[in-house]
Amino acid sequence: MPTVNDLDLVRAMRADTATPSRQRLDAGQERLLAAIASSPSRAVKTGRGLREIRRMLLAGAAAAVAAAVAVATQVGVHPGSVDVRPTTLHPLPAADADYTDLLVERASFGWLPDGLHANGYGIDRQYQDAFTITAIRPGTRSGVTLIDHGRGKEPDLPHLPGGVPGKRIPATPVNGHYAYWTFAPDENGQSTFELRWQYAPDSWAELAGNGLHGSSAELTTMAYKIAESVRFGGTRPIALPLHVDGVPGGLTPTTAGLNNGAFDEVSVGLSFLEPGASILEISMIKTDGTIGTGVPDEQGAILGLPRPNTKLNGHPAYRTPRFVYVYGVNGFDVSISATGAILAKLNETGGVSGLFLRTTVLGTDEAQWTTKPVN
Template sequence: MNDLKERLSEIAGTPGPVTSVDAAAAIRRGRRIRRGRRAASGTLLAGLAAAVTAVAVPPGSPDGPHRTVRPAQQAAYPALLVPPAAFGRLPKGYAQTVARFEADPADYTVAAGRGDRPALELTLMESRTEPPIANLPGGKKGHWMKTAHINGHIGHWTIVPGGPGSDQVPAELRWEYQPHHWALLSVTSRALAQESTVLRIARGVTFGSRGPAAFPFRVRGVPSGLKPSQARVGTGPQASVRLASPGAPGGELGIDIVPASRKRAMVNTKTDGHAAFDSRLAHGGPTMDRNPSEAQRLVVYGVQGFDVTVQATGGPLRRLQASGGLTGLYHRVTLLGDDPARWTTTPLG
C-alpha cells in the first residue's frame, strides 16, 4: 500500500509532513537517523452534525455554492486503537506521549518523552519466529550484542549504549515477553542511554490492554467497509486515522488534527472564513498529471486552535461525493478540545 501522505502531498504540490522512523519501521527498512514528526496541517470545524439534509459548501470550494447533497450514511466502526502495553515508572520528567497502530505489518508502538522531545519507543510485534535484526546505521549487519534478563525472559541488546550504532540510535533492546510476541525498546535520547536505566524501563513495562485509546475528535458519515490501516494519538493533542478500501478499485482516506501552527505550508482558498488549502484548486506547486477526481487533500487552518487535514483517494473519495465530498466530511467532524475527559474511544461514528 502506498503511503497516503506521500501520494497526496504530490497532489497538494507541497511536501508531506516529516515522519519519524519508529522501531518497527527500522526493522522492516533498516535504521535511519530519527527525524522530527510534524503531522500534516489542517483544521476542523466543530459541531456540525452529519444528519443534515444539505451541506453548505464554503466559499472558494469547487463544489459550487448551490450544490445540495444527500445526508451521509452512518457506518459503525469499533475502537481503532487498543494499546496492548504501557510504560510503567519512567525517569523523572518523562511521560508516555504517543500510542500508534499500523496494520501492515501489524504492530503497536507506544512512545515516551520529555515535553515535546521524544526519548523512547516501545514496539510490539507478533511473530512465530524472531523478527529480523535491522542493519546498524551505515548499513552494517545487525546482530545480538549482549543478553539481559527482563522479568524472567531473556532479552538481547541489538545496540548497546556506547557500542556500534549508538552514535545514531543510542540504545536498542528486544525480548520475547510471551510466546510469539516481541517487544523492541528503542532509546532515542542519549540522556537515557545507560544500560541500568534502559533495563529499569524495560522491566517496568506492563503488558495487557488498559482499554481503547481516546481521540480528540469525532467524525460522522465515514464510508462503510473501510479497513483501519493506521491510528495515532499523541499529546498536543494530535491524532490521525487512516482507512483503506480493500480490493479493487482501492483507495484510502485520512483524517489528521494537530495544534494550529503559525506557519502554513500553502493557502489557496477559504473554508468558513478560515484560511485553507484545496489540492483541486490552482496553487503554486508543480503541475501534476493525476486526475483530481481520484485524489484530494483539504487543509483548513486555525479552527478552535487546531489545524485539520482530510484527504482521500480512489474509491473512498468517489463514495464521499454524494454527501459533499471532502468538504462535507470536514463539516461532519467535531473537535473535542484538549481535555481528555471529553474525548471518545470511537471517533468514527
C-alpha cells in the same frame, strides 16, 4: 495538466511532529520521511536513534501535520472561491460503518525516568499489528519508545548506520524471557540503545532509547528497569480530539496515532484502506496560527502549507476534489484526503469537504476528547 500519484497527495509534514508506529514503512512513507529530512523550516537531528523513533512515530498518522504538501493542480477551484458546502448528504447506515477500538493502549510503561511520561501512541496494522508508545521529554528530543509487535514472527533486524547489517548482541533475559540488543550502550556511554525481547510465545517487544545520558552501565540498568516494568495486554481505548461522522463502511483501519506532547506537538491521524490502494487519511495538528502561502509549481506540487483558495464553515481552507486543508478549527488545523473507490463513496455525501463538515474538532481540553472518534 501535471498530475501526481494518489499516494503523493499529502507527502510531507511539519518537521518536528509525529504520531507513533514502526520502521517498516511503505514507499510512500519513505518519501514522506525524506521530505521531512530535507525540510528547510526546522533543523532535524539525524542520528540513528532519533530517526528510528521518528519513523515509529510517523507511520501511525501518515498525513498528520503537513509541512510540504504535494497536490494535483487539476482542481477546478480558484483563489477567491466562496464557501464550499455539500448540497445533498446521504449518511451511511451506522451498522454499515462501525469502527471501534481504533487506538487501544495494549501495552504501557510501569516505570520511567524522572521527567518522562507517555505522550505518544500509535497502531500500525499493515504488518504485525504493532503498537507503539513513546515518552519524549518536553522541550527535548530525548526519550524512549516501546513497540509491542504482538503475536507473529520475530521482527527483522534493523540495519545500522551506513547500511551495515544488524546482529543480535547477547543480553540478560527480561523477566526470564529471551532478550538481545540490536543496538547496545557502548563503553563510552552511547545514549542510543535498542533492546528486544520475547515477552510471550511468538510475541516480541522492543525498547528504543535516544538522548538519555549516562554510562553504559547506567543506561543498561535504565533500559532493564523500564522493560521489566512494561505491562502487556491492556484494553484501554485512547481518547482523541475529534469525532468524524460518515466514514464509509467496509474499510480496513490501517494506522491510528496520537501525539500528545512528544516533540512539543499535539496531533492525531487516522488512515483507512480499501483493496486496490484506495486510501482515506484524516489528520489534525494543534494550530500555531500559521496560514500557508504555498501554491502549485509546474509539477503541481506545493512546498509548504497551501494558500487557502476557499472557506469551509468560515475557516480559511485549501480544497481540491481529493484533499482539504482547513486552518484554525477549534485550536487545530485539519486535513482530509481520499483516493480511488473511497473517494467515489465519499463523493455521494459531499466528498472530502462533506466529510470535513461532518467532523467535530473537540479542542485541546483532554476532558472533552472521545474514545469513539469515528461514526
